[in-house]
Amino acid sequence: MQEFGDFGNIDVDKLLREMDREVGRLDDFQRDIGKCVGRAEDENGFVTVEYGTDGVRELELHPKAMRLSSGELAELIKDVLREATQDFQDRMYTLANDAFGEADNPLKQMKDPDAALARIKQAEAVYDRAFEDVMKDFDKIRRRMDL
Numbered sequence: 001m002q003e004f005g006d007f008g009n010i011d012v013d014k015l016l017r018e019m020d021r022e023v024g025r026l027d028d029f030q031r032d033i034g035k036c037v038g039r040a041e042d043e044n045g046f047v048t049v050e051y052g053t054d055g056v057r058e059l060e061l062h063p064k065a066m067r068l069s070s071g072e073l074a075e076l077i078k079d080v081l082r083e084a085t086q087d088f089q090d091r092m093y094t095l096a097n098d099a100f101g102e103a104d105n106p107l108k109q110m111k112d113p114d115a116a117l118a119r120i121k122q123a124e125a126v127y128d129r130a131f132e133d134v135m136k137d138f139d140k141i142r143r144r145m146d147l
Contacts, residue, residue, distance in 0.1 A: 029099035038088025
């Protein structure tokens with residue numbers, strides 16, 4: 001009889017319940033992201049922007065904004081759009097934290113790309129070591145078989 005080690009003691013029902021719970025959290029997260037909207041308004045109330053998963057949803061210009069030069073208005077719109085986009089990203093990050101927890105937040109890389117790159121390099125080093133070990137084992141087998 002073949003031994004399976006710890007794999008033979010897995011509670012399949014518990015594993016399936018946990019998977020169902022995770023899928024449910026992912027479904028909730030996807031639903032909530034669709035409703036997620038970032039908002040911003042300049043201090044004078046001239047420009048208001050709503051930003052969502054589909055981009056700019058609303059752009060409102062107060063009639064007094066027309067008194068600004070075209071350059072001033074363009075800069076104001078860009079600034080408010082940037083703030084609305086940041087608000088959207090912050091809200092998405094919070095939703096991901098609520099769904100997955102801080103440690104497993106898949107959007108964490110947005111906040112700290114250097115840390116994500118460090119983890120990738122660490123994984124690459126582990127892969128390289130494992131590959132070298134496998135190749136050494138293959139070489140030993142080849143020598144034993146006199147190939």
